Amino acid sequence: NAGVMQNPRHLVRRRGQEARLRCSPMKGHSHVYWYRQLPEEGLKFMVYLQKENIIDESGMPKERFSAEFPKEGPSILRIQQVVRGDSAAYFCASSPNREFYEQYFGPGTRLTVT
Amino acid sequence: AQRVTQPEKLLSVFKGAPVELKCNYSYSGSPELFWYVQYSRQRLQLLLRHISRESIKGFTADLNKGETSFHLKKPFAQEEDSAMYYCALDTGGGNKLTFGTGTQLKVEL
Numbered sequence: 001n002a003g004v005m006q007n008p009r010h011l012v013r014r015r016g017q018e019a020r021l022r023c024s025p026m027k028g029h030s031h032v033y034w035y036r037q038l039p040e041e042g043l044k045f046m047v048y049l050q051k052e053n054i055i056d057e058s059g060m061p062k063e064r065f066s067a068e069f070p071k072e073g074p075s076i077l078r079i080q081q082v083v084r085g086d087s088a089a090y091f092c093a094s095s096p097n098r099e100f101y102e103q104y105f106g107p108g109t110r111l112t113v114t
Numbered sequence: 115a116q117r118v119t120q121p122e123k124l125l126s127v128f129k130g131a132p133v134e135l136k137c138n139y140s141y142s143g144s145p146e147l148f149w150y151v152q153y154s155r156q157r158l159q160l161l162l163r164h165i166s167r168e169s170i171k172g173f174t175a176d177l178n179k180g181e182t183s184f185h186l187k188k189p190f191a192q193e194e195d196s197a198m199y200y201c202a203l204d205t206g207g208g209n210k211l212t213f214g215t216g217t218q219l220k221v222e223l
Contacts, residue, residue, distance in 0.1 A: 003157070033209065042118065042200065042213035043158075056210060091158070098209055101146075101165075105158040 004029075004094050004106035005074075012112045019079040019086070021109045025094030031055075032075040033103060034067060037089040049075055055098075082113045116141040116205045120214035127191050128222050135186040135217050137175075137201030146204040147184040148211070149175055153197045161186075161199070171195070191221045 005024040013019050025032050030051050035043040048056040049069040060067065064082075069075040079086055089110050093103035117140040127133055139145055149161040162170045164177045164184060175186045184201060201214040 031209070033211075035211075035213075040215065042120075042215045043202075043211070045210045045212065048209045059210075095209075101148075101163060101204070102160045103211065105150075107157055 004092055004104050006090075006092050006106035006109050008109060009107060010110050010112070012114060013082050014114055015083055016081050019082050019111055019113075021077040021079075021090050021092075021111070022074040023077070023092030023094075023106060024074040025092075026104055029094035029096050029104070031095045031097060031100075032069050033093045033095075034075075034077050035091045035093065037091065037108075039088070043091060046077070050098075079111075082111075084113050087111055087113045116203055116212050118201050118203050118212050118214035120199075120201055120217050122217045123215070124218045124220065126220045126222060129193055130190050133186075133188045133191045133195065133219065133221075135199050135201075135219065137184045137186065137214060139182050139184065139201075139203050141182075141203055141205060143205065145177070145179075145184075147175075147177055148202045148204065149173070149184075149186050150200045150202055150213070151197050152200070158200070191219075193221050193223065195219060196221045 032049045034046040037043045045059040047060050047067045064080045066078045089108045091108045092106045119138045147164045151161040152158045173188045198216050200216045202211045
């Protein structure tokens with residue numbers, strides 16, 4: 001089991017472009033969580049998804065950010081029209097179900113907006 | 115709103131010395147707290163959970179609701195304990211973690 005996979009590991013975008021971050025959960029896990037870590041800050045919850053469902057998006061910025069976890073394929077965090085303030089490390093975690101307390105983290109994607 | 119505070123960015127101790135990594139939280143509900151650790155070039159991983167009340171790699175943490183604290187302790191630091199430690203508060207029944215800013219523990223020989 002390779003663990004939670006995220007790609008790309010590093011992503012550079014110019015202001016106004018779109019950023020797509022991918023997360024493949026651990027085998028057998030159907031719950032995915034996205035976190036953002038701004039410089040000098042802790043990880044902040046963004047969104048919690050189950051296959052084909054958004055369970056909790058209370059941490060997502062209201063505009064430009066969206067997430068999905070389709071029936072087939074990885075979960076995708078999409079940021080439209082990126083701005084410099086979106087530069088951060090984005091972490092994905094997965095768990096087998098809602099009741100399982102441990103979240104397994106991926107290596108993160110470092111987004112740099114120039 | 116919930117918040118987790120780790121006041122020390124860096125804690126440097128000598129091998130064999132006691133370690134205490136501080137964590138304070140702010141949450142109106144019943145808290146569930148965790149310590150996650152990130153070793154060099156590795157992923158963030160769970161170290162321990164307050165409900166389980168177990169010792170992992172010699173580390174323990176006690177929830178003190180009166181002081182709203184969840185400090186991580188180890189009586190004798192080892193070189194392999196050097197890592198980044200994050201305190202986390204679960205406010206979503208197992209699916210929404212709020213993390214502190216982390217403390218870098220450096221164990222010197």
